[in-house]
Amino acid sequence: MNDPLHDGFGRRVSYLRLSVTDRCDLRCTYCMSEKMQFLPREQILSLEECLLVARTFVGLGVDKIRLTGGEPLVRKGLPDLVARLRGLEGLRELALTSNGSQLPQFAQALAQAGLHRINISLDSLDPAAYRRITRGGELDQVLAGIDAAIAAFGCRRIKLNTVMLHGGNHEELPALLRFALGRGVDISFIEQMPMGETGHSHASSFHSSADAQAQLMRSHQLIPSLESSGGPARYWRIPGHESRVGFISPHTHNFCSSCNRVRVSARGELFTCLGKEGMVDLMPALRAGDETGLSDLIRQALAAKPREHRFDLSQAQGTVARFMSRTGG
DSSP: SOOOOTTTTOOBBOOEEEOOSOOSSSSOTTTSSOOOOOOOOOSSOOOOHHHHHHHHHHHHTTTTTEEESGGGGSSHHHHHHHHHTTTTTTOOEEEEEEOOHHHHHHHHHHHHHTTOEEEOOOOOOSSSOOOOOOOOOOOOHHHHHHHHHHEEEEEGGGGEEEEEEETTTGGGGGHHHHHHHTTTTTEEEEEEBBSSSSSOTTTTTTTHHHHHHHHTTTOOOOOOOOOOOHHHHHHHEEETTTOOEOOOOOOOOSOGGGEEEEEETSSEEEEHHHHHHHHEEEEHHHHHHHHHHHHHHHHHHHHHSSSOOOOOOOOOOOOSSOOHHHTTT
């Protein structure tokens, strides 16, 4: 292995979020516009190119990869890619983030392929509210996906993610917590990030982690924990339960000082900061199969990784113009 990756501020980069598609079967209001224009398939990373990206990063010391989208499970051949990624020497953890809609079909195959963990988005337990937030999603299908994932992986390898939306789902946070506790799975509550012109006001729909904690403490005893999953969540425990309760707070508790991750989009763009527009295009090196050139580009990009991001809720089009779905979450 080459010298491990560090950015210009000395932070060790050990975590890659790799988007395998920009497509999704939902249109969540905080992630994309209602009428998305997706990329032509020839502009998307092939599965071989995804494997090359992963192999190069692991060779540079990255030991955790999370597959994202869009919705990664709409990408044909994903379980086969998982199996091949699991064969990379030095890869400690391989995870996936999903909206859950395809998990009734794929959960068992993913477990058999060797996937370690799944994060599943769940923003409401009310069918009408869920349909509104996702612009057409069916809650029953996602709940079936959660059950299928628990059956295939066990409850300790599943985490739910809830993006908090004031006026959209914020009153449901206690019910979502009870849902997670009842199934023995972890849950993280995430402050909405102002990315892209999604058709609603980022400021009016913002709900902070502090507000969420105050809500939840009315019915549950939350005890701070020093545990970490290698991501930005700060965890709390509830006596008598195995589930961890996480809060991801890109606005109110900037976690940039410990940032250990980068993102590669489905079009081969390397984003070193979710909250900045700058990126490095890896696609020419990928299409040429140039692993040495790819490594050089990655190191150059990491040297220029920003110290921190600053989100501004006052901008209707979002602090960052691109949609969350393009970056891969």
